[in-house]
Amino acid sequence: MKVLLFKIGAIGDTLMTTPLIRQLRKNFKNATIDYLIGKHSYRVLEGNKHLDNIIKFDEKIFFEKDFKEWIKLIFKIRKRDYDVIFVLDKHWIFNLTAFLFGIEKRIGFDRCGEGKFLTYKVPYFGRKHEIFYYLDLLRGLGIEPNYEDWEMEIFLNEKDLEFAERFWNENNLNDKVVVGICPGGARNIGVGDDDLRRWDIEKYKELIKKLKERGFEVLLIGGKTDKEIEDEILKEVKCVSAIGKTSLKESAALLKKCDVVVCNDSGPMHLAAAVNKKVVSIFGPTHPSEKAPLHKKSKYIWKQVGCNPCYDLWGRCPNPCPYKKKCTDKIEVEELLNIIINTVSQ
Structure with a gap:
């Protein structure tokens, strides 16, 4: 066949x-x-x-x-x-x-x-x-699905894994608790959603500052299209960044080594969930029951504010958002910080 x-x-x-x-x-x-x-x-x-x-x-x-x-x-x-x-x-x-x-x-x-x-x-x-x-x-x-066999897979080779080990050594990450943060993503080819699924960059900055104050190391991960976000963050906060410096599978290898990963509702979220059981995801216009990572140790944060979820069955939503992204704006730094700390300690 x-x-x-x-x-x-x-x-x-x-x-x-x-x-x-x-x-x-x-x-x-x-x-x-x-x-x-x-x-x-x-x-x-x-x-x-x-x-x-x-x-x-x-x-x-x-x-x-x-x-x-x-x-x-x-x-x-x-x-x-x-x-x-x-x-x-x-x-x-x-x-x-x-x-x-x-x-x-x-x-x-x-x-x-x-x-x-x-x-x-x-x-x-x-x-x-x-x-x-x-x-x-x-x-x-004629096959009955096995709904317990749900884990996603991405196959990393030795070169990808060696890259991640070398990156950890070069950036002195081996003895640190590393929080991987993917502040970008959430843009599908052919779909203009105007960053509706992204948490505010200013809140990411504040989160990173608070994580650093508590002794965590922060690693930024993303693609070349996220360079502008990287520049905004690094202007104010010192942290390690691999944004725009890795292939897709090298990024996955880095995500695999993180103690926890924080993501928007995005491709990087799924990439992280394919290699790491501790993913904290931020949802807004999408209902998390449809796409949130399924691992028991993974968590999501979602504020139902009356207008969300606004993505319909065709993947469409109001653009620009008439309510100025209040679903993600309602998510506060402190509550996300607490979720991250609890997830790391599991």
Whole structure:
């Protein structure tokens, strides 16, 4: 049997599909299992021992409605002659694309009637963790999901782990309690959400100062797009920073070594949760029941203020926020600090 998983990307969303990949492999040890994914996010799957092939495509085909490249992709996949496809995005265009791939069995989500090109549909209403929604798709092949086997996976190699060890040595972190902070992220390609899921930078500064006063070391982690945030923080607070200096998997290796990680509701949050059981996440417009890390030692903070959650089933929310992000603004430094301290001590 030849199986294809199909997702446009987003690092966090892709990581949440890894329990599905693992359970597919457990049930179909001799199947060919390939993953078709946007080139922005494919690295999170590199080295995944449960996959046979990773096939990359340009997400702009869909975001910019490039009909010519879309047709090329369709004919490319048709030639590979798959038996089953798991459509992991919810928009009807991906279901139609799967139909045009010529794959007989098409398993995916029916979000308010958008599943008409599928042969097996899982109704999608939100308010359940995305990992469990992905696992529900297994029933399309007659498999009962194991909801206790939910941990996300990213496969780090020796080079990634050696990088983290070297970084710890070079920055004298070995004898310190290290709080990893990911102050950025929360921006998906093709989605302009105007930083709605980010906690205020001034509060991050205050948090870092209070952590340093209590003897913690702080390590900033993030990508090149977070450099402006790094500059703002380092103007006022001295701490170690790896922002913009690491690959995706090097960042994961650093997150793995932290005693606790603090994140916005973002891709880095899921990356941290894939390698670290102590993640403190900050939620605002999204309901935490849908995406918060599932480890018992992980915690989240969320203030229900009347207008949130405002992300709808289509991932849309008011932009700009008419209430000036009061859901995240209500989260105070002291209460987050207490959660961090309690999480470290567990």
